[in-house]
Amino acid sequence: MKKELIRKPTGTLDILPEDSFKRRHIELELCQIFSIYNYKEIRTPAFEKTELFKRGIGDYTDVVSKEMYSFHNNEFTLKPEMTAPVIRAYIENNLDNLPGLVKLFYISNMYRHERPQAGRYREFCQFGAEAIGSDSYLIDVEMISLSTKILENFGIKNFITKINTIGTPIERKDFLKDLKKFLEEHIDSLTETSKNRLEKNPLRILDTKDKKEIEILKSAPRLYDYLKYETKKHFEAVLNLLQRINVKFEIDYNLVRGFDYYTSTTFEIISDELGSQNAVIGGGRYDNLIEELGGKPTPAIGFACGIERLLYLMERNNYKFPSEEPLTLYIVTFDDETRELAIKTLIKLRENNIKCDTDYQNKSVKAQMKEANKINSEFTIVLGDKELQSGKAFIKRMKDGKEFEINLSELEKINFSKYREL
Numbered sequence: 406m407k408k409e410l411i412r413k414p415t416g417t418l419d420i421l422p423e424d425s426f427k428r429r430h431i432e433l434e435l436c437q438i439f440s441i442y443n444y445k446e447i448r449t450p451a452f453e454k455t456e457l458f459k460r461g462i463g464d465y466t467d468v469v470s471k472e473m474y475s476f477h478n479n480e481f482t483l484k485p486e487m488t489a490p491v492i493r494a495y496i497e498n499n500l501d502n503l504p505g506l507v508k509l510f511y512i513s514n515m516y517r518h519e520r521p522q523a524g525r526y527r528e529f530c531q532f533g534a535e536a537i538g539s540d541s542y543l544i545d546v547e548m549i550s551l552s553t554k555i556l557e558n559f560g561i562k563n564f565i566t567k568i569n570t571i572g573t574p575i576e577r578k579d580f581l582k583d584l585k586k587f588l589e590e591h592i593d594s595l596t597e598t599s600k601n602r603l604e605k606n607p608l609r610i611l612d613t614k615d616k617k618e619i620e621i622l623k624s625a626p627r628l629y630d631y632l633k634y635e636t637k638k639h640f641e642a643v644l645n646l647l648q649r650i651n652v653k654f655e656i657d658y659n660l661v662r663g664f665d666y667y668t669s670t671t672f673e674i675i676s677d678e679l680g681s682q683n684a685v686i687g688g689g690r691y692d693n694l695i696e697e698l699g700g701k702p703t704p705a706i707g708f709a710c711g712i713e714r715l716l717y718l719m720e721r722n723n724y725k726f727p728s729e730e731p732l733t734l735y736i737v738t739f740d741d742e743t744r745e746l747a748i749k750t751l752i753k754l755r756e757n758n759i760k761c762d763t764d765y766q767n768k769s770v771k772a773q774m775k776e777a778n779k780i781n782s783e784f785t786i787v788l789g790d791k792e793l794q795s796g797k798a799f800i801k802r803m804k805d806g807k808e809f810e811i812n813l814s815e816l817e818k819i820n821f822s823k824y825r826e827l
């Protein structure tokens with residue numbers, strides 16, 4: 406009886422060769438961009454102690470309270486985001502001893518037990534950057550302009566960069582009290598999610614997508630009005646410089662992000678082309694996180710971008726991905742003797758970086774020619790009885806069908822350029 410097929414877990418992706426090739430292109434481009442901006446790559450484990458995320462991201466956030474893949478009696482968790490692991494590694498490896506600002510980037514898979522939908526997966530890939538050690542508005546501007554540069558570099562045109570400042574937990578204290586009071590007056594109109602957030606994470610209610618709540622929030626107290634002078638001054642400096650360097654943005658006073666570590670500047674880049682999960686990049690300052698995780702007080706800022714959403718936008722915008730180089734040569738064989746000659750030839754050609762292949766499934770000559778055509782091989786050579794006896798074969802240029810005679814003794818050192826030009 407045929408065995409039942411075991412399928413991949415819900416919310417995960419098989420990234421097949423065509424998509425892998427595109428992702429590899431994105432990764433190589435990213436490495437180049439980050440290098441120009443002087444960011445260096447960091448890799449951290451796929452899983453961390455659960456406590457890192459609880460303390461770093463916050464117990465009452467969606468990610469920590471319901472989306473973590475934890476195991477071994479909850480001791481470990483597959484990473485749902487990368488800022489906390491990067492900061493853990495920064496502290497643990499004394500990266501503060503490095504000269505200057507510590508600028509790091511990563512490309513890595515993340516895991517969140519979310520409800521899967523278009524653009525939202527349980528295993529997804531993020532790249533991002535963290536700049537650790539400066540409270541200057543200049544680095545906020547660099548992060549935001551780098552984020553937009555990356556999207557532009559990948560041919561994405563229609564996006565909106567939203568910016569806000571959310572101050573520190575101390576600055577937010579009075580605001581949260583007033584916000585709660587205000588929302589309690591409208592409790593009957595709130596969604597169940599917001600009712601649940603009211604006690605534990607009221608700030609997140611500002612992030613609602615519910616139309617009725619958005620309307621109510623228009624008359625709610627505004628966080629910005631509660632922030633201290635220095636925080637507002639920092640924000641103004643960021644906005645002014647962004648304007649001067651022609652980075653387009655919109656201020657969104659209700660933009661709060663999903664993690665508790667954010668302080669001061671927050672930003673998100675959205676695109677209408679993405680549907681309901683419309684954010685492609687999210688980031689902000691997290692000036693208290695390093696101290697919170699056991700390091701010295703150190704200001705920092707970062708952003709993360711989802712590769713699946715980026716790829717979707719690139720494809721929608723008809724980004725011209727490079728195409729994979731086709732085979733230079735496919736050798737068509739006839740029997741074991743010619744197959745062995747083909748293998749010996751291929752080994753030598755590959756030593757000279759020639760991309761070449763042959764048949765390993767004892768297919769008919771006709772089927773092999775069909776395959777060579779289908780995979781777009783530049784040249785083919787048929788090796789059969791006749792060729793073995795005469796010591797000569799024909800190399801066929803597939804684009805125009807022209808054939809050139811060669812000696813079998815030449816096979817291992819074929820000059821393909823010659824046959825391209827003839």
Ligand code: AMP
Pocket residue numbers: 486517519524525526527529530531662663684685686687688709710711712713714
């Ligand atoms: P976050 O880490 O939640 O701030 O998200 C940063 C970016 O990662 C988002 O703007 C998305 O592009 C991407 N992202 C977050 N969660 C998911 C998910 N479940 N599936 C796919 N991409 C995601």
